[in-house]
Amino acid sequence: MKAVQRLFKCVLRPRVSVYLLVSILGITALACEEADRSSNAANGESETEVMLDQGPSTEAFVAPATKPAQWRCSYSNPFSLAAECKAYTDTDWTEAEARADCEAGQYEEAGTFESGNCDLSPILGYCDVAPYIGDDYRLFLGGDNPDLCNVSGRACVVNLKGEFLPSEQCVDRYSPPEMNMSTSSVFEWPTLSCQAPPEGEQSGQSENGEVCTWNLISGCTEAGRDYYEYGSCDTVYTNRPYYPVPGLPAGDESDPRYSDETYQQESNWVKEQVKACACVCCHDDRAPRGPSTWSVDAGPLWVNTMSDTAVAMFAGYIDSSSLGAFMPEENNGFDRIQSAMPTTDVQRMLAFFQAEFDRRNIDPAWAENVRPIGGPLVTQRDYQPEACATGIGVNREGVINWGSEQGVRYLYILEEDANNPGIPPNFDLPEKTLWRIDIPSDQDPLASGTVRYGEKPSQSIQVFPETQAPQALEEGQQYYLYVMRDVAIPVERCVFTY
Ligand code: HEC
Numbered sequence: 001m002k003a004v005q006r007l008f009k010c011v012l013r014p015r016v017s018v019y020l021l022v023s024i025l026g027i028t029a030l031a032c033e034e035a036d037r038s039s040n041a042a043n044g045e046s047e048t049e050v051m052l053d054q055g056p057s058t059e060a061f062v063a064p065a066t067k068p069a070q071w072r073c074s075y076s077n078p079f080s081l082a083a084e085c086k087a088y089t090d091t092d093w094t095e096a097e098a099r100a101d102c103e104a105g106q107y108e109e110a111g112t113f114e115s116g117n118c119d120l121s122p123i124l125g126y127c128d129v130a131p132y133i134g135d136d137y138r139l140f141l142g143g144d145n146p147d148l149c150n151v152s153g154r155a156c157v158v159n160l161k162g163e164f165l166p167s168e169q170c171v172d173r174y175s176p177p178e179m180n181m182s183t184s185s186v187f188e189w190p191t192l193s194c195q196a197p198p199e200g201e202q203s204g205q206s207e208n209g210e211v212c213t214w215n216l217i218s219g220c221t222e223a224g225r226d227y228y229e230y231g232s233c234d235t236v237y238t239n240r241p242y243y244p245v246p247g248l249p250a251g252d253e254s255d256p257r258y259s260d261e262t263y264q265q266e267s268n269w270v271k272e273q274v275k276a277c278a279c280v281c282c283h284d285d286r287a288p289r290g291p292s293t294w295s296v297d298a299g300p301l302w303v304n305t306m307s308d309t310a311v312a313m314f315a316g317y318i319d320s321s322s323l324g325a326f327m328p329e330e331n332n333g334f335d336r337i338q339s340a341m342p343t344t345d346v347q348r349m350l351a352f353f354q355a356e357f358d359r360r361n362i363d364p365a366w367a368e369n370v371r372p373i374g375g376p377l378v379t380q381r382d383y384q385p386e387a388c389a390t391g392i393g394v395n396r397e398g399v400i401n402w403g404s405e406q407g408v409r410y411l412y413i414l415e416e417d418a419n420n421p422g423i424p425p426n427f428d429l430p431e432k433t434l435w436r437i438d439i440p441s442d443q444d445p446l447a448s449g450t451v452r453y454g455e456k457p458s459q460s461i462q463v464f465p466e467t468q469a470p471q472a473l474e475e476g477q478q479y480y481l482y483v484m485r486d487v488a489i490p491v492e493r494c495v496f497t498y
Contacts, residue, residue, distance in 0.1 A: 067128075067138055071095060072118045073102035075111035079375035080152055083142035085118035086111065089128075090135035097135075106139075108379075124149055125166040125174070127156035145370065147309035149173040150245055150293075175246050186409070186441040187487040188238040190216035190424055195230065205332070213332070216425060218325050220277040220334035223344045233281035238441075242282050244290035247305030250298040258300050266352050267303060270341070271296040273349070277334060277342045308362050309370060313340045315353035317367035322374035322381050324423045377488060381427070383420050385480060385493050393481050393496025394473060398452040402483050402492035407445025410484040412436045413453060413470070416495055421482055428487075429463065434479070435470035436463045445485070473498045 069087035077084040086106055088098040102113040120140040127139040139162070141152045149170035154177045156164040166174045194212040196204065203209030205222060213221040213230040217239040221230040257263045274280055274296045281287065285297035294305040303311075312318050320340055328335040328344075336342040343349035357367070372378050392403045394413065402408065412421050418432035429436065435454065439445055443459040454470050456462045464470075473479060475498060482493045 066117075069117040069138070071098040071102075071113065071115050073098070073106065073111035073113055074118075074120075075106060075109060077141070078107045078109070078379050079155065080141075080143060080148055081371045081375065081378075082124075082148075083120060085120045085140040085142070087118040087138045087140065088135070089138045092135045093137075122169065123167050124152045124170050125156075125164055127153075127160060127162040127164055129156075129160050129162035131161075144169070145309060146170055146173045147307035150175060177243060186238065188215070188235045188441055189438065190214055190219070191232075191235070193230065193232065197225075201225075214326065214330075214425070215278075216326075217278050218323070218331070218336060218342070218425065220332050220342050222332045223276050223334075224272065226275055227278055227280050228286065231278055231281075233278070236278045236281045239278075242287065242292065244287065245293045247291065247293045247295060247298065248307065249304065251301035251304045255301055264300055266348075267300065270349065270352050271302065273334075273341070273343050276332075279342070303356055308360060308367075311353055311356050311360060312362055312367035312370060313373060314349070315357040315367075316340070316350050317357075317364065318370045318373055320373035322372065322377035322422065322427075324426050326425050330425075377422060380420055380488065380490065381422055383493065385420075385482075385495050388481060388492075388494035388496040392492065392494060394453045394479070394498055396498075398454065399449055400451045400453060400481070402448045402481065404448060404491050406485055406491045407447055408483040408485055408491050409439040409441075409445050410436070410482075410487070411438075411446060411451065412480075412482040413473075414480040414482060416478040416480050418480055420493070421484075423487055433464050434473075435465075437461065438463055 067087065067089045069089045071088045071093065073086040073088075075084055075086075076082065084106070086102070088101075099113050102111045105111060118138075118140040120142045122142070122144040124141045124143045124146075127141060128136070129139070130136045139156070139160075141156070143152065146169045149166060150173065153164040153166060153170065153174045156162040157177055164174070164176070192212055192214055194206055194210040196208070196210050204211030206212040211222055211225060211230050213219060213227070215232040215235040217236050219227075219231055219236075221227050227233070252258065257267075274283065280296070282292040284295055285291060287295075291297070291305075293307070294302070294310065296302050298305045306314075309318070313320060316339070318340070321337075325336040325342075326334075328337070331342070333344045334342040335344070335346055338346045339349045341349050341353070374381075389403060392401055394400050400411065400413075410421070412433060413435045414421075414430065415432035415434060419430040421428055421430055421433075421436075437451075437456055437460040439457075439460050446457060446460070451457055453473060478495050478497050480493070480495050483491050485491050
């Protein structure tokens with residue numbers, strides 16, 4: 001029998017350095033609500049198998065034809081944090097239109113408008129977009145880390161419905177996404193499932209010998225057990241998109257590690273740790289349509305399926321703290337605050353990946369310069385709110401307005417200088433929150449102008465304060481309004497005077 005308890009709050013003690021990861025695209029796609037989360041296996045052969053059957057791509061790189069453009073817009077991509085340039089390639093663009101488009105910003109921030117075509121180097125590729133409404137353009141996706149080829153190329157194809165033309169450094173590293181991507185579901189709030197182990201298995205460490213497991217991408221069951229058995233991958237698939245991506249080749253017997261017992265013992269221990277955690281929902285061969293890049297089931301040298309960026313992150317060189325983590329005591333002892341890969345033995349985990357880092361001869365100077373993983377989560381964490389436009393905020397009647405047609409699922413009123421709310425489990429309830437209500441994924445979101453401060457709508461859950469009414473707002477004081485359409489998708493965030 002599964003008992004389910006909703007995660008109400010998680011203590012915030014960010015000691016932070018490095019840990020967990022979800023790739024940038026995961027977050028990109030999460031932010032853009034575009035991705036395939038279907039969990040039907042159905043169609044047999046995974047992309048990985050197809051790729052291994054065919055061997056590496058033999059297609060020669062053909063430099064895409066240059067496309068003339070009279071104007072360009074330069075900015076940095078908030079997901080990859082790399083330089084990006086938009087070339088106004090369509091002859092229908094007028095200077096005024098192109099300038100206005102650049103000032104409106106390709107993402108959130110305005111770009112720098114100049115005449116002449118983009119000339120960005122190094123680049124991962126071009127993204128040619130022919131929108132249904134509006135004129136064609138080409139994005140130059142900057143960057144020199146080929147580990148980001150898939151992420152960037154897929155963001156082009158999936159989010160912008162563009163055509164991605166990989167540069168030379170990406171041509172062998174890019175695999176196009178499957179095109180039957182359905183629109184995504186809503187982020188399911190984490191729940192804790194407790195159940196007795198099946199007969200014959202050792203009893204669990206929670207009350208009455210049960211095993212308790214968080215249903216969240218950062219959750220782990222007890223070490224030595226299987227997350228598929230005790231956690232809910234279906235919930236985890238709502239936390240970030242799942243789709244199969246071929247990993248790097250796994251290697252064979254010619255590699256001495258293949259039959260090195262000491263190495264195999266460590267590698268199997270890492271694999272066992274992964275199997276206990278939600279990562280396994282997408283990173284072993286049971287993932288519905290095959291694993292997402294690396295797979296712990298890829299044989300004795302499974303670690304080869306990971307990119308250098310992944311290895312550098314797990315070895316502790318790249319910060320991914322914006323992605324959130326449980327305290328180990330709430331997560332069956334698994335720590336991902338000090339290790340990007342959740343683990344019950346931080347030193348042992350870091351040592352395994354440091355050895356792999358050294359074996360691959362990865363340059364530490366390079367690794368330390370890879371920007372923090374988390375894309376928009378990093379940007380949202382560091383966001384500096386401005387004053388609300390007139391009419392936005394809580395008015396004298398207590399009515400909350402965010403000046404947008406968009407419905408929201410997460411509504412916060414915070415003290416003016418509170419931190420920005422982030423993702424669960426450890427960033428979603430910043431100190432100085434005055435009132436927070438959530439709308440569960442099976443209920444309709446809230447519309448602007450329909451909620452009064454402190455009056456909980458019936459379909460909502462008041463997360464803070466847990467029981468009482470919130471502290472009254474004081475006339476003339478400033479407060480921070482933060483509303484999100486879904487986890488990590490803010491609709492409005494600004495400071496208003498009550
Ligand atoms: C719901 C599915 C899902 C879950 C759960 C998940 N990932 Fe992933 N992960 C992906 C996908 C999809 C990609 C590939 C992104 C791309 O390249 O398009 C990926 C890529 C990665 C990469 C980059 C791999 C590389 O070789 O560059 C790392 C590292 C990673 N995941 C770590 C983790 C860890 C650690 C966990 C558990 C805490 C985890 N993932 C849980 C779906 C998932």
